[in-house]
Amino acid sequence: MARFTTLESAVVPLPIDNVDTDQIIPARYLKVTDRSTIAEGLFANWRYRGDDENLETDPDFVLNQPRYEGAQVLLAGDNFGCGSSREHAPWALYGNGFRAVLSTRFADIFRSNSLKNGLLPVEIDAETSSVLFAQLRLTEETGAPPPRVVIDLEEQTLVVPSEDGTSTLGFSVDPFAKACLLEGVDQMGYLVDRLEAIRGWEAERAPRVETAATQAAQES
Amino acid sequence: MSRTLYDKVWERHTAIPPSEPGMPSVLYIDLHLVHEVTSPQAFTELRNRGLPVHRPGQTLATMDHSTPTDPSLDEQKFRVLDPQAADQLQALRENCREFGVPLLDMGDDRRGIVHVIGPELGFTQPGMTVVCGDSHTSTHGAFGALAFGIGTSEVGHVLATQCLVQQRAKTYEIRVDGALGEGVTAKDIILRVIGEIGIEGGTGHVFEYTGEAIRSLDMEGRMTVCNMSIEGGARAGMVAPDQITFDYLAGKPYAPRGEAWEAALEDWKTLPSDPGATYDQQLHLDAASLGPMITYGTNPGMAMPIDGAVPEPEGDETATLTHQRALEYMGLESGQTLKGKKIDVVFVGSCTNSRLADLEAAASVLEGRRVRDGVRMLVVPGSQQVKKAAEERGLAKIFVDAGAEWREAGCSMCLAMNGDRLGSGEYAVSTTNRNFEGRQGPGGRTFLASPLTAAASAVAGELADARDLS
Ligand code: SF4
Numbered sequence: 153m154a155r156f157t158t159l160e161s162a163v164v165p166l167p168i169d170n171v172d173t174d175q176i177i178p179a180r181y182l183k184v185t186d187r188s189t190i191a192e193g194l195f196a197n198w199r200y201r202g203d204d205e206n207l208e209t210d211p212d213f214v215l216n217q218p219r220y221e222g223a224q225v226l227l228a229g230d231n232f233g234c235g236s237s238r239e240h241a242p243w244a245l246y247g248n249g250f251r252a253v254l255s256t257r258f259a260d261i262f263r264s265n266s267l268k269n270g271l272l273p274v275e276i277d278a279e280t281s282s283v284l285f286a287q288l289r290l291t292e293e294t295g296a297p298p299p300r301v302v303i304d305l306e307e308q309t310l311v312v313p314s315e316d317g318t319s320t321l322g323f324s325v326d327p328f329a330k331a332c333l334l335e336g337v338d339q340m341g342y343l344v345d346r347l348e349a350i351r352g353w354e355a356e357r358a359p360r361v362e363t364a365a366t367q368a369a370q371e372s
Numbered sequence: 373m374s375r376t377l378y379d380k381v382w383e384r385h386t387a388i389p390p391s392e393p394g395m396p397s398v399l400y401i402d403l404h405l406v407h408e409v410t411s412p413q414a415f416t417e418l419r420n421r422g423l424p425v426h427r428p429g430q431t432l433a434t435m436d437h438s439t440p441t442d443p444s445l446d447e448q449k450f451r452v453l454d455p456q457a458a459d460q461l462q463a464l465r466e467n468c469r470e471f472g473v474p475l476l477d478m479g480d481d482r483r484g485i486v487h488v489i490g491p492e493l494g495f496t497q498p499g500m501t502v503v504c505g506d507s508h509t510s511t512h513g514a515f516g517a518l519a520f521g522i523g524t525s526e527v528g529h530v531l532a533t534q535c536l537v538q539q540r541a542k543t544y545e546i547r548v549d550g551a552l553g554e555g556v557t558a559k560d561i562i563l564r565v566i567g568e569i570g571i572e573g574g575t576g577h578v579f580e581y582t583g584e585a586i587r588s589l590d591m592e593g594r595m596t597v598c599n600m601s602i603e604g605g606a607r608a609g610m611v612a613p614d615q616i617t618f619d620y621l622a623g624k625p626y627a628p629r630g631e632a633w634e635a636a637l638e639d640w641k642t643l644p645s646d647p648g649a650t651y652d653q654q655l656h657l658d659a660a661s662l663g664p665m666i667t668y669g670t671n672p673g674m675a676m677p678i679d680g681a682v683p684e685p686e687g688d689e690t691a692t693l694t695h696q697r698a699l700e701y702m703g704l705e706s707g708q709t710l711k712g713k714k715i716d717v718v719f720v721g722s723c724t725n726s727r728l729a730d731l732e733a734a735a736s737v738l739e740g741r742r743v744r745d746g747v748r749m750l751v752v753p754g755s756q757q758v759k760k761a762a763e764e765r766g767l768a769k770i771f772v773d774a775g776a777e778w779r780e781a782g783c784s785m786c787l788a789m790n791g792d793r794l795g796s797g798e799y800a801v802s803t804t805n806r807n808f809e810g811r812q813g814p815g816g817r818t819f820l821a822s823p824l825t826a827a828a829s830a831v832a833g834e835l836a837d838a839r840d841l842s
Contacts, residue, residue, distance in 0.1 A: 167689075167693060168693070168697065169690055169691055169694040170572070170671050172806075174806065174810065174811050175810075178788075179437075179787040179788055179789035179811075180788065182409050182437075182789060183454075183456040183457045183460050183789060184412075184456070185413070185460055185463040186412070186413065197810045197814055203814075229690045229691075229694060230572065230690070231571065231572035234605065234671075235507065235602075235806060237506055237507040237521035237522060238409075238410065238523075238524075239410070239413075239505075239523035240524075257572055257575060258575075259575060259605065260575055260605075260607045261507060261521055261522070261523060264522075265523035265524075268523065268525040268526075269525070278688070281690075282688065282690075285690070326396070327395060328396050328537065339525070339537050340421070340529055340532060342537065343398065343532065343535055343537065344423065344532055346388060346398060346533070347426070349387070349398075350400070350426075350533055350534065350535055353388075353400060354534075359402070359427070359430055360402040360403065360430075360497065360500050361403050361429075361430055361432075361497075362626070363403075363430060363431060363432040363474045363495065363626075364474050365626060366432065366474050366476060366482065366493070366626070
């Protein structure tokens, strides 16, 4: 898995609450068996215009604006990533260069999926969120470059611009996921390393189901 | 210590406890359901690491999301129409063969939506842990199982080790006291609950549904309620098992039998939350205050009584913008009543409302009536077994006689990745669980409702209250 240690980046605003994973990547982009084309589907219903056969990029959508090119942090409204469990959502964000999302709340499954893919969900308070959104609006109006933030996972700090320079905020992260991200190791390896203990646990209990029975019935 | 149902199931499945406070547990999974959309990359991961599937006999695969529901489409014609989806089905077939995972393939009369077949085959049982790469795995909680959706990485973890790294959730009791009124259904309960707590309300929690109104629901109704736990932000929802649960399971093809059944019953009876068990949060509703519900916006929390008016926005600036944006997408305005609003499509189906009891409810309205001219109605059974039963009981004939389309089992128009979808701007009354922008087709506009409301609206050609039909 990709490591995450520190990150300094401009912020892209998406001032919408409850952005669900169907918006992050619509179902019609999920008919694939690998991850090579997933990035194309990111925010497809907003990013493109026209029908499937005739897609044009919509220059008004925030990700298509040159001022946000190369930004690695997305600032979204409350409850980001709700809905479907599709891990294609963090894959699509990551595939478009995002490494962190800021929101006042993340849906459970999206948070869990993101942490397994080098994409850091950073929960911020409502005040910080509205200040950042206001700064983004202002810089858009004046044409100044968008505000930048610094994220340090080891220290669990987020540095945001403020009236008198910067302010440093803390954020919480699951300690296990944090260790995995810092070292770039994945949970699959952790579990596989424990297969012996798992087998020991299984040895004391009969399996609750026997799904193979469905195949016997089919063949007879 | 008094323990909740969740505590009991969690503790029974903790294979490796946390190494220190704050760290996650290793949770053992009894049943892993697999479908074509969220599994291919997980099988690839196993292949890359040279790992086998640890417990193929506790894994069951089927095809439901991208499968065609048009009865005239055989696999060859389907391949021409949608080669990408056909490839995905083929990939599941090959993965199952290579890794020895049992598969209910196209043509198998037990195939269907993964959350419909688990229970109807008797695999989903009280006190189990059930996962699937699908957020509506919460459905199986209706049996007193701990059941939740996982991402594709976690699908790989369970395939390889039958375990997940998990943090314990908080608990949230949702108590619905009293008796439901005539024409008020499980779907209306859950839409009201989500409307009350918001779609983020259950984040970090597992719901336990309690109270007389929940107890009085049949298993189909309990599954409808638990199904939409995820729409309330909770990864899982549970109902304590009782005689209704046991009666449903008795004699199901893969439920325990004989002595094993007796032993299972003894065990299942110990699962309900102990008297005095406490929850981290609670919501109390009185069933008498519930009526048929409908959604007006672009998330399931934007729900209102069918005879109500679209509310004004509330909250901070982003919340107001979000509300306005949703109404603009829906072509609606605050203060507007919805009853009488013209509709184009009615969809009865999905893992929320495609079981026999749901189809019976829709048929009870349609019997002797016709779908209004200009309205397209699709009825899509949740499984091939539901389809067969509905045909044997004459329900299919009622739908067809009324002018509705009767199709093969699958997810169909719930998520617009299999050919069944709304046109841009079309209004649909749908018995599904998500009214997100574009969920049922780009530009499509969804009103979520119960099968009764959906069928009544099909007859009226506009949003209608089934209680008004007589
Ligand atoms: S019916 Fe809809 S919600 Fe249910 S599993 Fe299928 S796509 Fe998901």
